Amino acid sequence: MKVSNARAQMRKGVLELCVLRVLSKGEAYASDVLATLQDADLIVVEGTLYALLTRMKNAGLLAYRWEESKSGPPRKYYELTPAGAEFLSALDAEWTRFVRAVDALPSFEAPES
Amino acid sequence: MKVSNARAQMRKGVLELCVLRVLSKGEAYASDVLATLQDADLIVVEGTLYALLTRMKNAGLLAYRWEESKSGPPRKYYELTPAGAEFLSALDAEWTRFVRAVDALPSFEAPES
DNA sequence: GTTAGGTACTTTGCAAAACATAGTACCTAA
DNA sequence: TTAGGTACTATGTTTTGCAAAGTACCTAAC
Numbered sequence: 012m013k014v015s016n017a018r019a020q021m022r023k024g025v026l027e028l029c030v031l032r033v034l035s036k037g038e039a040y041a042s043d044v045l046a047t048l049q050d051a052d053l054i055v056v057e058g059t060l061y062a063l064l065t066r067m068k069n070a071g072l073l074a075y076r077w078e079e080s081k082s083g084p085p086r087k088y089y090e091l092t093p094a095g096a097e098f099l100s101a102l103d104a105e106w107t108r109f110v111r112a113v114d115a116l117p118s119f120e121a122p123e124s
Numbered sequence: 125m126k127v128s129n130a131r132a133q134m135r136k137g138v139l140e141l142c143v144l145r146v147l148s149k150g151e152a153y154a155s156d157v158l159a160t161l162q163d164a165d166l167i168v169v170e171g172t173l174y175a176l177l178t179r180m181k182n183a184g185l186l187a188y189r190w191e192e193s194k195s196g197p198p199r200k201y202y203e204l205t206p207a208g209a210e211f212l213s214a215l216d217a218e219w220t221r222f223v224r225a226v227d228a229l230p231s232f233e234a235p236e237s
Numbered sequence: 238g239t240t241a242g243g244t245a246c247t248t249t250g251c252a253a254a255a256c257a258t259a260g261t262a263c264c265t266a267a
Numbered sequence: 268t269t270a271g272g273t274a275c276t277a278t279g280t281t282t283t284g285c286a287a288a289g290t291a292c293c294t295a296a297c
Contacts, residue, residue, distance in 0.1 A: 017218040020140070023255070023283090024133030025226060032229040041274075051225045059255050061275065066254090083273035084263035105130040110223055112165045113138060116145040136254085136284070154245075172284050174246065179283090196244035197292035 022053055026063060028106055029053055031091065031099040034073065038090035064089060072098050135166055139176060141219055142166055144204065144212040147186065151203035177202060185211050 022029075033039065033047045041060055048055050064087075067073045072095035075087040091099065135142075146152065146160045154173055161168050177200075180186045185208035188200040204212065 017215055018222055019255085020137035020282095021218065021222045023137040024130075024135065026255085027130075027133070029226060029229055036230050047229075051228055052221070053225050053229075056256060057274095058257070058276090062255080065276090080264080080273080082265070084275075086274065102130055105134065106226070108165070109131055109134045113142060113219070115164055116142055116160075116166075117149050132284085133254090139284085169285060170245095171247090171286070175284080178247090193244080193293080195294070197246075199245065 018052075019054065022055070025106070026055065026059070027067065028099070028102045030060070030063060030067070031072070031095060031102065034089055034091050035096070035099055038076075038088045040078075040086040040088050042086075044089075067095070071095075131165075132167070135168070138219070139166075139168065139172070140180065141212070141215045143173070143176060143180070144185070144208060144215065147202055147204050148209070148212055151189075151201045153191075153199040153201050155199075157202075180208070184208075 029048060029051075030044060033044050039047075041057075041064060044064075045055065045057065045060055048060075064073065068075060068089070071092060073089045074092050075089045077085045078088050079085050142161055142164075143157060146157050152160075154170075154177060157177075158168065158170065158173055161173075177186065181188065181202070184205060186202045187205050188202045190198045191201050192198050
């Protein structure tokens with residue numbers, strides 16, 4: 012149990028929300044999403060993100076179209092489906108409630124002696 | 125992918141923080157911790173909590189003592205060790221930074237058309 | 238005292254999800 | 268035509284929570 016691992020652990024289960032939020036700003040392909048998350052200090056590895064995008068596409072939350080690239084193979088540009096937008100809205104609400112619930116627990120202070 | 129599962133997913137990775145926070149208020153045994161978390165709408169099942177308490181004890185974050193009960197078998201009363209208190213302090217800081225990072229991502233709004 | 242029921246803790250098997258890493262395919266340019 | 272970069276895919280492992288069954292202890296009813 013290392014503090015260095017804490018953020019990675021916390022991110023579990025919230026990654027979906029993060030990806031949906033990024034895509035709510037408009038379509039993007041995997042590297043775009045990855046860069047945005049990493050800029051926000053929400054480290055995620057390539058393999059995880061691709062797997063998540065595929066899962067969400069299969070769940071009907073995302074759709075993609077192929078687009079040619081000028082410097083490499085074609086890219087999958089993802090965007091929210093109506094179901095995805097609805098799901099994001101619900102997740103946002105859950106996130107808010109969740110943060111409140113955790114913050115309602117006692118914050119750190121020295122144990123009573 | 126169901127909204128009903130969202131909170132459970134989010135809780136992953138933050139459970140450690142929650143348990144440490146509860147114990148920072150003083151020693152408690154499993155059922156105490158469970159009840160506190162459930163009161164806070166942070167649902168967790170018995171098996172998960174016992175496993176987590178054991179993991180954290182083995183990691184040196186918690187210690188316990190046996191105490192007789194008037195109505196059943198003896199209980200393990202857990203409390204933070206100095207290492208646990210230090211770890212909690214670090215996790216608290218990580219939690220704050222994490223929430224800021226997620227909230228810095230765009231919140232929901234209709235995708236630009 | 239022996240049995241029934243409740244409480245507390247343990248064990249085992251399973252599933253979901255992220256990680257690590259390697260692999261395939263496409264494109265440009267030397 | 269080959270080297271290197273970019274984009275996506277596939278595979279196996281680990282972590283961690285869940286589900287459910289199991290063990291053990293204690294009280295109380297009979």
